[in-house]
Amino acid sequence: MTASVVLQVRASVAEIRLSRPGVHNAFDNQLIAELAAALDRAEADPAVRAVVLTGEGASFSAGADLNWMRSMAKASEADNRADSIKLASLMRRLNFLSKPTLARVNGAAYGGGVGLIACCDIAIGVEGAKFSLSEVKLGLVPAVISPYVIAAIGARQARRLFVTGEVFDSAEAHRIGLLHETIAADQLDAAVERSLHWLGKGGPQAQAEAKRLALAMSGMTEAAQQNIDGENAALIARLRVSPEGQHGLGAFLDKRAPDWAREAQG
Known part of the structure; x- marks a missing residue:
């Protein structure tokens, strides 16, 4: 089985890379489980001072995988709830x-991909990236990611x-606070390194408490x-049911407009 998430530790930084570029790093059960495990490993490693989360290829994350969505559309309400709890646990972690x-x-983020960005302490994105919380177009809501x-x-x-x-684009994402900084693609790694430089100057226990303080307040x-x-x-x-x-x-799965969209257009 090909890994959906790659964890690499260099010096004091753990890079976690979503590695499903063929489907724009979309979520499925495997990716959710592997990302949760990677976060747990980074948390437990005393040598790790910071975590960088990114995507492989042209996109950060397109949100839910089509095949995963298809299976959930056929699942019971109880099964859908259990499935959503797994995603909620990942975001909370x-x-x-x-x-x-x-x-x-590194690129576009939709749905749950936006949620991952919102869960991070710092977010730096490339100019021209696109974002959307498009769940209402499917008759759904961004429930699990909404608090973040x-x-x-x-x-x-x-x-x-x-x-x-x-x-919306990266400029708007920056304006409203989803991204802290937007940068040209060829300058993205340098911008990340600048942030890691400043993070390296803080005491690890103080940073953990500062983060907890900001969240609690x-x-x-x-x-x-x-x-x-x-x-x-x-x-x-x-x-969903x-x-x-x-x-x-x-x-959505049949690639046609829902009735309400056709009514609005008509």
Whole structure:
């Protein structure tokens, strides 16, 4: 089985690379499990001072894999909830990792890919990258990633992007706070190294406590988030098996417009 995630530790930095470039690093059960395991390894390694998360190829992550979505469209509400809990656990693990995390956003990010960026402490992206929280186009909502995206960009921007599902570029992602910096593609690695340089100057225990402090002062704790994750997993499971969710998923998988989109156009 080909690995979906590659972990490399160089000096004091763990680079975690999503490695499904043929499908734009889309999520499936294997990628979720391997990414969670890679984060656990980086967390447990005392030599690792920082974690860089990036994608292989032209995209950061396209969100859900089509075959994974197809299987979930046919699954029961209980199975969908269990599936969503796994993704929620991954996002929570990344968000509350004790070590500084940096998203090296090498290209487009959609859906859950946006969630990964929002969970990282620092996010640097290439100019021209595209982003979207497009779930409503399928009759769904970005439930599992919503706490992290709202924490990153604020409720006002999230309300707009959650309900429109519109595509926005890296300049807009920077303006609203999803990205801290946008940079030309040939300068991306240098920008990442600059951030790692500054991270290397801080005390590791102090950085862990500083991260925990910032999250706690914004009202986000791991225990509270676990309860929220259960509620959000139940919400997305209910929507996936609802008539609108089934119609939207079916239309997307069949590459046709859902009825509501045709009505809006007409």
